[in-house]
Amino acid sequence: MINFKPILAGAVLALATGMTALPAAAETPANMLVIANRIDDITTLDPAQSFEFAGSDVSRNVYGKLVNFDPLDLTAGYQPDLAESWTVSEDGRTITFTMREGVTFHSGNPVTAADAEFSLRRVIILNKTPAFILTQFGFTPENVSETIVADGNTLSITTDKRYATSFVLNCLTATIGGIVDMKTVMEHEVDGDMGNTWLATNTAGSGAYSVQSWKPNESVTLVSNPDFYLGAPAMERVIVRHIQESATQRLLLEQGDIDVARNLNPEDISGITGVDGIDVDSELRGRLMYISLNQAHPVLSKPEVREAIKYLIDYEGMQDSFLRGQYTIHQNFLPATYLGAIDDAPYSLNVDRAKELLAAAGVEGLEIEVGVREAQERIEIAQSFQNTMALAGIKVNITVGTAKQILGRYRARELDVYLGAWGPDYPDPHTNAGTFAYNPDNSTEAGATGLLAWRNSWDTGGLTEMTAAAVVEGDRDVRAQMYGDIQRKFLEISPFAVMFQKIEQTGRRSNVQNLGLGGAITAVSYWPVTK
Amino acid sequence: MLGLLFITFIIGRVMPVDPVLSIVGESASKETYDAAYKAIGLDKPLIVQFATYIWDVITGDFGVSLLNARPVADDIKRVFPATLELATLGTLIGVFVGVPLGVIAAVKRGSWIDQIARVLALVGYSMPIFWLGLVSLLIFYGILGWVGGPGRVGIFYVDIVPEVTGMILVDSLLDRNWDVFRDALSHIILPALLLGYYSLAYISRMTRSFMLEQLSSEYITTARVKGLSERAVIWRHALGNIKVQLITVIALSYAGLLEGSVLTEIIFAWPGIGSYITTALLSADMNAVMGGTVVVGLVFVCLNIFSDLLYKYFDPRAK
Numbered sequence: 001m002i003n004f005k006p007i008l009a010g011a012v013l014a015l016a017t018g019m020t021a022l023p024a025a026a027e028t029p030a031n032m033l034v035i036a037n038r039i040d041d042i043t044t045l046d047p048a049q050s051f052e053f054a055g056s057d058v059s060r061n062v063y064g065k066l067v068n069f070d071p072l073d074l075t076a077g078y079q080p081d082l083a084e085s086w087t088v089s090e091d092g093r094t095i096t097f098t099m100r101e102g103v104t105f106h107s108g109n110p111v112t113a114a115d116a117e118f119s120l121r122r123v124i125i126l127n128k129t130p131a132f133i134l135t136q137f138g139f140t141p142e143n144v145s146e147t148i149v150a151d152g153n154t155l156s157i158t159t160d161k162r163y164a165t166s167f168v169l170n171c172l173t174a175t176i177g178g179i180v181d182m183k184t185v186m187e188h189e190v191d192g193d194m195g196n197t198w199l200a201t202n203t204a205g206s207g208a209y210s211v212q213s214w215k216p217n218e219s220v221t222l223v224s225n226p227d228f229y230l231g232a233p234a235m236e237r238v239i240v241r242h243i244q245e246s247a248t249q250r251l252l253l254e255q256g257d258i259d260v261a262r263n264l265n266p267e268d269i270s271g272i273t274g275v276d277g278i279d280v281d282s283e284l285r286g287r288l289m290y291i292s293l294n295q296a297h298p299v300l301s302k303p304e305v306r307e308a309i310k311y312l313i314d315y316e317g318m319q320d321s322f323l324r325g326q327y328t329i330h331q332n333f334l335p336a337t338y339l340g341a342i343d344d345a346p347y348s349l350n351v352d353r354a355k356e357l358l359a360a361a362g363v364e365g366l367e368i369e370v371g372v373r374e375a376q377e378r379i380e381i382a383q384s385f386q387n388t389m390a391l392a393g394i395k396v397n398i399t400v401g402t403a404k405q406i407l408g409r410y411r412a413r414e415l416d417v418y419l420g421a422w423g424p425d426y427p428d429p430h431t432n433a434g435t436f437a438y439n440p441d442n443s444t445e446a447g448a449t450g451l452l453a454w455r456n457s458w459d460t461g462g463l464t465e466m467t468a469a470a471v472v473e474g475d476r477d478v479r480a481q482m483y484g485d486i487q488r489k490f491l492e493i494s495p496f497a498v499m500f501q502k503i504e505q506t507g508r509r510s511n512v513q514n515l516g517l518g519g520a521i522t523a524v525s526y527w528p529v530t531k
Numbered sequence: 532m533l534g535l536l537f538i539t540f541i542i543g544r545v546m547p548v549d550p551v552l553s554i555v556g557e558s559a560s561k562e563t564y565d566a567a568y569k570a571i572g573l574d575k576p577l578i579v580q581f582a583t584y585i586w587d588v589i590t591g592d593f594g595v596s597l598l599n600a601r602p603v604a605d606d607i608k609r610v611f612p613a614t615l616e617l618a619t620l621g622t623l624i625g626v627f628v629g630v631p632l633g634v635i636a637a638v639k640r641g642s643w644i645d646q647i648a649r650v651l652a653l654v655g656y657s658m659p660i661f662w663l664g665l666v667s668l669l670i671f672y673g674i675l676g677w678v679g680g681p682g683r684v685g686i687f688y689v690d691i692v693p694e695v696t697g698m699i700l701v702d703s704l705l706d707r708n709w710d711v712f713r714d715a716l717s718h719i720i721l722p723a724l725l726l727g728y729y730s731l732a733y734i735s736r737m738t739r740s741f742m743l744e745q746l747s748s749e750y751i752t753t754a755r756v757k758g759l760s761e762r763a764v765i766w767r768h769a770l771g772n773i774k775v776q777l778i779t780v781i782a783l784s785y786a787g788l789l790e791g792s793v794l795t796e797i798i799f800a801w802p803g804i805g806s807y808i809t810t811a812l813l814s815a816d817m818n819a820v821m822g823g824t825v826v827v828g829l830v831f832v833c834l835n836i837f838s839d840l841l842y843k844y845f846d847p848r849a850k
Contacts, residue, residue, distance in 0.1 A: 251681070
């Protein structure tokens with residue numbers, strides 16, 4: 001016989017004590033930064049392998065690099081970090097870095113040129129996904145013993161041919177350029193993996209923070225490095241909590257249980273705008289939204305048609321309606337804040353102009369297929385595109401599919417029109433120029449599926465050569481000019497209609513200062529943050 | 532169990548998500564892609580992949596998560612206690628409120644209590660948990676500040692008590708750390724009440740119909756005629772006779788909660804097995820999906836055995 005009464009009373013009592021007398025935490029501690037973010041994309045913490053946004057956010061604060069961006073002045077470009085200075089050989093192929101003295105890893109081991117040599121060689125030998133950022137300079141597992149060499153306090157890297165120094169150095173600011181503690185890492189080597197397994201969940205860097213714990217889909221906790229060479233960070237602990245829901249993030253932010261909410265949707269952003277004690281930041285990110293026309297298509301390959309379609313996109317209408325606060329109009333392949341980026345935006349919705357162009361090309365009754373991945377904003381863009389194209393008598397059929405389906409067909413050059421996003425891989429203009437405006441062999445056999453120009457069967461009309469020239473230009477300013485020229489020509493002749501650049505809107509408690517999210521070129525930096 | 536494994540395996544293979552792509556990313560070179568493809572064994576025939584998988588599971592090895600490079604067993608050890616804690620508390624609430632409510636509703640059939648119980652159950656069935664969760668968070672956490680917010684404990688209390696069971700309420704009790712206990716309770720109470728409400732809706736309706744059946748039986752009339760107090764008739768005789776049926780209902784509802792309720796977990800940022808399996812499914816992390824499925828399957832089997840044992844205890848005929 002179960003007597004419910006006392007149990008029931010007990011339960012009610014327990015609930016009552018649980019629900020009362022708990023003072024709501026008004027704010028987070030002064031030496032602690034608490035961030036809500038979606039961190040389910042972190043697959044590893046190893047800088048030689050990590051290639052996701054949330055992973056870069058961790059890495060940037062944990063690993064020092066030879067050269068790095070100053071979070072408070074991103075436009076200054078790369079600056080000395082673990083390398084104090086560098087010289088370039090006369091043939092432009094060898095860069096010799098002099099290491100900064102007196103910097104130590106979290107383990108207490110000194111940071112030496114040998115560690116840098118180990119870290120960069122390790123990237124090449126492990127050859128994980130992001131390794132191409134370095135192997136594009138001709139480094140191979142076979143030649144690293146000659147091309148990446150430490151000598152005393154210096155490290156020399158020798159590329160297979162001459163490249164713009166700014167290109168090489170920009171690439172070294174990527175996550176892959178993180179310098180790991182050789183001694184600690186090799187102590188944890190298993191089956192010749194150069195510590196890859198251990199570094200997936202542990203860290204061995206010299207940066208402002210080290211990872212105390214990473215619980216997938218739950219949280220990442222960083223603790224500060226009091227011996228950080230730029231000075232001990234004010235935030236002694238940084239906790240990034242995985243909060244999937246925008247509304248949940250907003251509630252936490254309003255209650256002061258978190259300092260920063262990084263995934264607020266436009267409704268929640270407008271909900272907290274103007275609220276006392278909360279600021280909203282808008283930061284440009286590197287992701288671009290574009291439409292591309294397959295040049296193997298007999299009609300889409302006509303210059304007039306390409307131009308006409310660029311006039312049949314309602315850039316402003318989309319920016320001001322469903323993309324509000326998420327994307328801003330940007331029509332060039334270099335995201336704003338990249339070296340050489342320009343802000344020319346000559347196209348806007350102009351149906352009459354488009355009709356003239358189509359008439360000149362003798363196009364009538366065109367029907368095309370546009371492939372788009374099953375993501376809300378992309379489908380909405382596709383629908384807007386469908387409507388505006390209809391105004392000029394072009395019928396657009398939208399095919400929605402999974403990433404695998406749509407990308408598979410795109411890579412196989414099977415789509416008439418692709419609507420999608422592109423994110424730069426590393427903080428140098430070549431990352432986008434090398435894919436939008438570079439296609440040395442347009443034949444099917446070339447199989448250059450990684451190049452967007454190839455995927456659209458576009459021979460680039462001379463931009464390939466201009467891009468190749470820009471990559472070897474030694475002078476940073478001249479190089480920036482060259483990218484400006486490439487983009488102006490690209491705007492005119494390319495089958496790409498770049499439409500938007502991503503904006504990330506962040507809710508932040510007003511007392512949190514100097515939180516740099518890294519713009520389009522790098523990741524978040526916690527060490528300058530104060531409260 | 533084998534059938535379960537087989538089905539998840541097949542679903543995993545026909546899903547239009549490319550596991551390799553989610554590991555190496557869209558811009559990986561062909562060589563990197565192929566290396567990863569081989570590394571996870573996708574180049575072997577399906578039947579070989581399945582056999583390898585079954586063997587690994589039998590030997591207790593769920594493999595390494597394709598996405599976060601950790602043993603799936605470790606991940607499950609981390610996420611399952613969170614779900615267990617929440618589901619247990621939710622079921623307790625469901626039982627201790629739902630059963631008496633069902634009994635009273637049956638006894639006072641047609642009265643206002645019965646009506647209220649009916650409305651409560653109906654609302655519980657039909658209200659989207661996503662909405663209810665957000666609204667209750669907004670009211671009790673956002674406006675009133677009575678409960679802790681999303682997550683298992685406040686940031687002050689993260690990783691303070693030594694992990695024994697992985698269930699923070701239990702661990703903090705073992706450690707006699709009352710601050711952590713109170714904080715954890717304030718965080719779990721809202722999602723637990725929400726889940727409790729759902730299981731209450733089910734349990735109270737079932738209890739009511741079981742009770743009605745009993746109350747119209749002859750032995751009840753006999754008991755009343757014998758002059759037993761109404762209390763003894765209802766709570767001892769009638770309720771006593773539906774125990775076995777109730778156990779089945781409660782076990783089912785408990786098992787349902789133990790699968791992890793994805794939406795509740797997402798809203799309350801509760802790192803449980805439901806959102807773990809969902810995330811894994813969406814990124815085709817098949818090792819994690821199958822590991823999670825096996826655990827859920829095991830839970831069902833265990834609960835079945837457990838309720839069978841309870842039958843024996845409560846029902847003299849089964850002895």
